[in-house]
Amino acid sequence: MSLNIQPIYDLSDKDPQKLIDNFRKLPCTGNTGAEVVSISDTIDTVVIKIPFNEQTKNFMGIMYGGTMYAATDAVYVTMLWYLLGEDYMVLDKSSQVKYMRPGIEDLHVTFHIPETDVKEIKEELGSKKSITREYIIELKDSKGKCACKITKEIVIRKR
Numbered sequence: 205m206s207l208n209i210q211p212i213y214d215l216s217d218k219d220p221q222k223l224i225d226n227f228r229k230l231p232c233t234g235n236t237g238a239e240v241v242s243i244s245d246t247i248d249t250v251v252i253k254i255p256f257n258e259q260t261k262n263f264m265g266i267m268y269g270g271t272m273y274a275a276t277d278a279v280y281v282t283m284l285w286y287l288l289g290e291d292y293m294v295l296d297k298s299s300q301v302k303y304m305r306p307g308i309e310d311l312h313v314t315f316h317i318p319e320t321d322v323k324e325i326k327e328e329l330g331s332k333k334s335i336t337r338e339y340i341i342e343l344k345d346s347k348g349k350c351a352c353k354i355t356k357e358i359v360i361r362k363r
Contacts, residue, residue: 223247223286230278236260238275241312247286248322250279250315254343256307267307272343272352273299279315280339280356287322288360292329297336297357307351311343325360334361 227233227240233252237259241251252275254260260271277296284294321337328335341354 223282227278227282232274232277233279236271236275246319247283248317248319250283252276252279252313252315254311254313256309256311264306265308267311267351269301269303269352272307272311273301273354276313276341276343276354280317280341281358283315283317284358284360287317288325291363293361293363295359297359299357300355302353304350304353307343307345309345311345311351313341313343315339315341329360329362334359336360
């Protein structure tokens with residue numbers, strides 16, 4: 205079975221501002237109120253903030269777990285698509301979410317994909333049909349304490 209999956213945005217346009225605009229348009233990030241704080245020029249580092257407000261609080265007065273997950277869901281997949289280019293397909297395979305402490309203030313997340321990872325992925329896919337990569341996402345408060353830890357397994361293959 206062949207999947208004809210195409211990115212909804214132009215991956216050849218490496219303008220970080222356009223990537224920020226694209227993140228805002230995605231329902232999973234836009235509906236959470238998450239904001240892209242910064243994107244490096246090379247698109248290998250993205251920092252987001254998830255606000256703690258009436259939209260993100262549950263009935264217990266803490267941040268919804270779904271908000272934490274949804275705000276971070278598409279980031280690594282999108283970064284990898286931009287870094288690898290249109291010759292690659294990048295899809296979520298699985299996620300594991302661990303809530304460490306209640307989110308009771310704005311949370312911040314830094315996503316980073318080293319250039320060496322991108323090179324290794326391309327090299328491995330020279331001899332393999334597909335590979336998986338695991339990325340850890342830690343949502344931290346202003347004191348650097350982790351409120352939520354998400355482990356994402358992402359599958360990558362050449363088109």
